Amino acid sequence: MKEKWELWREHFPRLATAPGSRELAADTRLVVLPAGRSVFRAGSACDNYLLVVGGCVKVLLTTESGREVLLYRVRAGESCILTTSCLIAGQHYPAQGVSEDELTAFALGRERFQRQIDCSNAFREFVFDNFSRRLAEVIARMEQVAFGPIDARLAQALLARGSPVTATHEALAGELGTAREVVSRHLKRFEAEGWVRLGRGSIEVLRPELLARL
Numbered sequence: 001m002k003e004k005w006e007l008w009r010e011h012f013p014r015l016a017t018a019p020g021s022r023e024l025a026a027d028t029r030l031v032v033l034p035a036g037r038s039v040f041r042a043g044s045a046c047d048n049y050l051l052v053v054g055g056c057v058k059v060l061l062t063t064e065s066g067r068e069v070l071l072y073r074v075r076a077g078e079s080c081i082l083t084t085s086c087l088i089a090g091q092h093y094p095a096q097g098v099s100e101d102e103l104t105a106f107a108l109g110r111e112r113f114q115r116q117i118d119c120s121n122a123f124r125e126f127v128f129d130n131f132s133r134r135l136a137e138v139i140a141r142m143e144q145v146a147f148g149p150i151d152a153r154l155a156q157a158l159l160a161r162g163s164p165v166t167a168t169h170e171a172l173a174g175e176l177g178t179a180r181e182v183v184s185r186h187l188k189r190f191e192a193e194g195w196v197r198l199g200r201g202s203i204e205v206l207r208p209e210l211l212a213r214l
Contacts, residue, residue: 018122046086054104163205
């Protein structure tokens with residue numbers, strides 16, 4: 001694995017040029033988690049500011065009925081807006097984060113994060129610029145979940161994953177904020193149209209251009 005400072009400069013070049021950035025990077029802890037591991041849980045305290053350098057964290061909200069809804073993903077070069085919000089407000093996490101594949105991230109402790117917010121204009125601008133940009137994406141995502149047609153969002157999800165899609169109908173339903181039965185019904189229609197082929201544990205996209213048009 002690359003040295004911490006090299007990873008820091010590669011994925012967060014804006015921070016790397018700020019005064020004291022090398023010392024800040026040295027104060028972080030490099031975390032590596034396997035796929036499917038809990039990064040944070042709903043109701044847990046927020047103790048670290050996370051900056052992802054490899055892999056992906058999917059942030060999920062569990063409804064009262066027990067269904068999981070995907071809020072957003074945090075990929076390399078990004079930070080988690082829920083983590084930022086909880087650190088600033090001193091609140092516990094309202095949702096959970098799970099490593100979608102092997103995750104590598106910098107973890108900056110709460111006290112160091114607060115000191116850096118207070119004393120570094122460059123760090124403060126980075127945090128809030130990232131927060132506002134990602135928040136806009138989450139709002140757009142929630143509008144899509146609330147108002148976008150399911151078949152169009154399902155087509156988009158299939159194209160985003162690439163063929164063959166190995167996600168279960170349940171996982172796709174969670175990502176789209178709907179029921180598994182709804183996803184299965186639309187997939188069967190896609191298959192009847194000749195756009196996809198449904199297999200055991202996989203979905204082969206046959207006509208991506210038609211899914212894209214939808």
